[in-house]
Amino acid sequence: MIDTIGFDGDDTLWHNESLFSMTQERFRALLAHAADPADLDRRLLEAERANLRVYGYGIKGFVLSMIETAIAVTDGRVPARDLQSLIEFGKAMLDHPVELLPGVAEVVEALSSRHRLILVTKGDLFDQESKIARSGLAERFDAVEIVSEKDPATYRRVLARHGVDPARFVMVGNSVRSDILPVLSIGAHAVHVPYAITWAHEEAEPPDEHYRRIDSVLDLPPLLAAW
Structure with missing residues (x-):
């Protein structure tokens, strides 16, 4: 029996990666004179991956x-006005309204009356706190965990802190790498809800078995009822 449900935030409860994608399109346009789009995407991804250990996940x-x-592809000649544009891109992302995915508010409200709900989201603390507050969902969760990484050790700590038996816990999220594989590895359950866009760093092969896949969070209540 499942009595505790973990929800991911970004791209599970609200749109996130689409905002990064739109900003990256603006980045390509800004640097079109210095690099072709494919090379620029590759170099940006390399920089993001290298910087995760320094900056962590998130918009900043x-x-x-x-x-x-931008500095690298222009050999240090990027104009100050272009750097200012990139800063403004980031501010626009941080100020962007939180847009819930279809059915999320109704499903979270319904499940909160029958299950213990824990929001387990990854990223910058200030940004995630802001999005949670603006989402209108905060009061529906019994606990909120904002973590710097989602790996087996993190999930073990979260469940231990809240006294949750892994065998009675299910994690719901869009990322196979962050929400599915590490949860299964500690003996808990997982439900994959794919999002239309996946950041390259989060791509991973789904497991052959031991997890469920649904097309929309609206499919979650009947799935849990039949678990």
């Missing part, structure tokens, strides 16, 4: 990686 690290990439 993304903006700093864009600035670093």
